Amino acid sequence: MAGSLRVFLDSNVLLSAFFSERGAPRRILDLLAARLPPLQPLVGAFNLLEIERNLGKRLPGAWPAARSLIDRLGFEIVPLPDPAAVADWTRVVAAKDAPVIASAVAAKASVLVTGDKRDLLILKVPQLPFQILPPAEFLDSFLPRFLTALE
Secondary structure, eight states, rough: TTTTTTEEEEEEHHHHHHHHHHHHHHHHHHHHHHTOOOOEEEEEEHHHHHHHHHHHHHTOOHHHHHHHHHTTTEEEEOOOOOHHHHHHHHTTTTTTTTTHHHHHHHOOOOOEEEEOOOTTTTOOOTTSSSSSEHHIIIIIIHHHHHHHHHH
């Protein structure tokens, strides 16, 4: 869709939204629930495996409900990234985050929303085709600028 915003959510954003009724991650999910045509939510299969693993540790029975919510919100599920693509990204990002970056690139994401302050939010890679933003900055500045540009 021309003028669409492909919003890739990192695992930590989705987990935060599942566990809290307040805060920017939850507001992002609420916004995506409105199914506004210019917004396309994305999540990687790699991220889903990470979410399933983390939920299994804290709330073993919660994964089916979380997966159902992701499906109902219309998330595009990005297949596991090619190992060669992951290897390429390990040169510029921590190995644990390379599959996330590779997935977002493969998905042609417009923005990657993450709470990973230690690794991803400090990443400065000019060849990335998208911005990496924390949830609050995505909601407070990036999204309003995008929507204004559509008018």
